[in-house]
Amino acid sequence: AGFEVITTEQRGAVLLITLNRPQALNALNAQVLEELIAAFADYEADDGLRCAVVTGAGEKAFAAGADIKEMADRPMVDFYTADMFARWQSHVVKAVRKPWIAAVNGFALGGGCEVAMMADFIIASDRAKFGQPEVRLGVPPGMGGTQRLTRAVGKAKAMEMILTGRMIDAQEAERAGLVARVVAPEELLDDALATAATIAAMPPLAVLACKELVNAAFEMPLEQGIVHERRLFQLMTATADKQEGMAAFVEKRPGVFTGR
Numbered sequence: 001a002g003f004e005v006i007t008t009e010q011r012g013a014v015l016l017i018t019l020n021r022p023q024a025l026n027a028l029n030a031q032v033l034e035e036l037i038a039a040f041a042d043y044e045a046d047d048g049l050r051c052a053v054v055t056g057a058g059e060k061a062f063a064a065g066a067d068i069k070e071m072a073d074r075p076m077v078d079f080y081t082a083d084m085f086a087r088w089q090s091h092v093v094k095a096v097r098k099p100w101i102a103a104v105n106g107f108a109l110g111g112g113c114e115v116a117m118m119a120d121f122i123i124a125s126d127r128a129k130f131g132q133p134e135v136r137l138g139v140p141p142g143m144g145g146t147q148r149l150t151r152a153v154g155k156a157k158a159m160e161m162i163l164t165g166r167m168i169d170a171q172e173a174e175r176a177g178l179v180a181r182v183v184a185p186e187e188l189l190d191d192a193l194a195t196a197a198t199i200a201a202m203p204p205l206a207v208l209a210c211k212e213l214v215n216a217a218f219e220m221p222l223e224q225g226i227v228h229e230r231r232l233f234q235l236m237t238a239t240a241d242k243q244e245g246m247a248a249f250v251e252k253r254p255g256v257f258t259g260r
């Protein structure tokens, strides 16, 4: 609604968000960030939406990075005072408790790779390419790349990619654990939307708990994480959806969930 550089489309309980600057390979400028923040806020607030998919318009790119033309002549003081990249972490990562999937259709470079890694998981087309080429521009990654890529693929491959700017293809990304699955380009969107619809049909509170708990694995010592998991498990046993889910299993029928 009122967006210029992204589009949003509701498909049942799934929200499809498309980065839509194909002439600039969907480079992430300030307007893209603000529109995405608004789209994610709408998504989070709408009880009718249960899962989201983010993809890139066009054949070539998911997003080829932060917009280099926008950054080229900006002075350091601007970057420091505006602290724009912090808004990705606060408004696109932390503020979004509901699940979302990145459907990576082409280049996911720099900030584009970093946004894909902000998603709960990545489904990639076999034409996807991932990389953190920032070092060539005289800067390190600035939207989480050094942290999330390292956690996803381990130190050796992350260090090699980040120090050299080398891109990896979808197959290498899958072997390294960066992406959940690789599919044919013409199947990518349908596959991601179907996966999102599957998640959207799950008990919504359990979905929130699962996402919170997997993310906690990156923040908490093992013992605390396991206690946290047990507590959320116990909390979920008080929900109507747990009654329904277990009754549906026993009665050999599909469950119908309300998020209560």
Ligand code: HXC
Binding pocket: 023, 024, 025, 027, 028, 064, 065, 066, 067, 068, 069, 071, 107, 109, 110, 111, 112, 133, 134, 137, 139, 140, 141, 142, 143
């Ligand atoms: C602005 C970009 C862009 C970007 C591509 N374009 N990437 N504009 N910011 N990140 C524009 C090009 O300028 C060009 O516009 C058009 O998109 C098509 O791109 P081409 O380069 O002509 O396409 P191609 O030759 O096929 O090469 C594709 C590519 C290359 C390999 C993906 O575009 C590329 O290397 N892009 C930059 C990738 C990158 O360095 N990303 C990291 C950015 S920094 P015109 O008008 O000429 O047609 C970052 C981290 C930020 O993300 C945090 C630290 C500051």
